[in-house]
Amino acid sequence: MDKKTILLSHGSGGKLSQEFLELIYKTLEDVVVNHGEDSGSFDADSARIAITTDSYTIDPIFFPGGNIGKLAICGTTNDLAMVGAVPKYITLSLMIEEGFQFDDLKKILISIKQQTMKAGVSIIAGDTKIVSKGKIDKIFINTAGYGIIQTDQVISSKNAQPDDAVIVTGDIGDHGAAIMAYRNGFDSELRSDCANVASLIKALLDDDVIIHALRDPTRGGLASILNEIAFSSQVDIEINEEALPIKKSVTGVCDALGIDPLYMACEGRAVIICPEDQGERVLKIMRSKTLGKNAQCIGQILQKTDAPKLYLKTFIGARRILPLLSREQTPRIC
């Protein structure tokens, strides 16, 4: 690793990313207190505080269903929600390439304003940097998020228990498929699912639903996130192909390109791991909200194990492994 060059694949959310992150964690191990959660947390005087940070770069910066500004606010508030926090403040840092259009910046800022108001968060600090032409690609956004954790429960990727239900709050792969379709010039009505899911999680916690783990299946998609939960909790997980909510248009785009929707990013979904007896309540609450109307129980946590795996029960009743991919999927040639 130390003699090698960093490749794009190291940022794909797959196996190579894990090796890459290992180097960072190992080097910083004495000063890092968060391993593998979407947000870190600490106890303040009278509350538990969650903090997250993220950087956003996407091509194209304007896409069906959103833009990089909307993505940044939703992504940051969603990361806070995944530890049971109500988002309160964010910071906003804009790195802009020389030559970027004022009109485009204004569109992005309007989206940022709309999403912060929707999420009930305020921008508490910010920064801008203008960079020479060619040094970055158009615009990068960096954020930090601050929220107050509203539950005493331990919600963690390490906390999935045997027999727990695996629930997704909506259709899978919309964002990744929409971006792919747009990039490849497909005539598609697909839109990114980019949205703030904090309200969904708040509704569950307000109703005292027991939740063991929460993740938003962004980079690497549902299969990568479930692999991470399996690994962190040292459990096997099985999901059922027949139960997966996937739009026909997503399947169509993925089939045309030869890529697997289970590894396509979602930007407005959550994966909820909860005790089996809480599953119906979760689905009822989710389906009462527009954003969660297609929520589905897609599988369950199996036994504890030293060699965790994610299994898929296929339509024909066979069982196969869904591994962590090593890199981004690429369209097939033939």
Next chain:
Amino acid sequence: MTNTFRNHPDLKPLLHKIQTSIEVNIIHRPLKFMEVCGTHTVSILKYGFRQYFKDSIKFLSGPGCPVCVTSAQDIDKIIFLAQQGHHIVTFGDLIKVPGSHSSLEKKIAKGATVDVVYSPLDALKIARNTNKEVIFIAVGFETTIPVIASLVLDAYAQKLKNLSILCLVKTMPNVLRYLLSHLTGQIDGFILPGHVSVIIGSEPYEFIPEEYHIPCTIAGFESVDLGLGVESLVEQIRSRSSKVDNRYIRMVKAEGNKAAQVLISSVFQESDVSWRGFGMIPRSGLQLKEDFEQFDAAQKFDIQVDEVELQTACICGDIISGKRSPLECTLFRNICTPENPVGPCMVSFEGACAAYYKYGE
């Protein structure tokens, strides 16, 4: 999610019927079926067919993944062109394929200009917007070749001077003829490639049942398509007959796509080409016709690469000729992984090794 061709209510009974037919009627088991196309390899593993028929059918991967059959020397040529500062345009799967000493991915990290595209026609736009020499890396079978032919014709019409193709395309029927004439083991049936057959039709495969008496089926890629294809082969074996049975009639005609065939023959002519794992096979590839030689990167640039014979324990050559399975390779999963691919079958998502690895075999 319901899908007519993926999760049809009749699918499970069909598979059960096939399994029963094998158990009742066929003594010689497991049957060995070769799926020629890489996308079929992926589908067979993805839908769980390999596991479902584990005691009755052994699926062998054939030479139908365009990346897997690209020789190390051809990869070296691409890397050489990238190192010369030319603008390379390619399909994503080629990025990671190891040549004799490096890969395109490593050259990108060191500053090589490489654009990954889905359609070859994207190379036109790239060429129009740069002063650099743009080289499209033309790999693929008959499925992809018509679009590559369109690229050349458009470049010709637009008088583009800075666009060329490195022509590495290959064609299907003659490699199967080569495979059959060098066969060491038994193949009980062929699942013929669906996408290639859309272009060339079913007629070019007729020599397989006629000369070798091996059952063939043309199948699509959904689970129902595969089920129907497997049913056809089992039925032919049971009735001791052999033919090319088209089970992909919604897409494939006996005569194929005439317009696409005309497009191909207007730009390309047959040539002898080298396949990874097989070596030179007569009339198994295409080269640009004389009228379009100005777009041939091999003629336009002085490409200097050494003749290197790779010395590894990689058995990709045996895998794509159906002699051995990825599971029989000593490198599989320990030294050779998608993160560190030794052979091309581990690189492409259509490659047998990558598919076996991904689907947990």
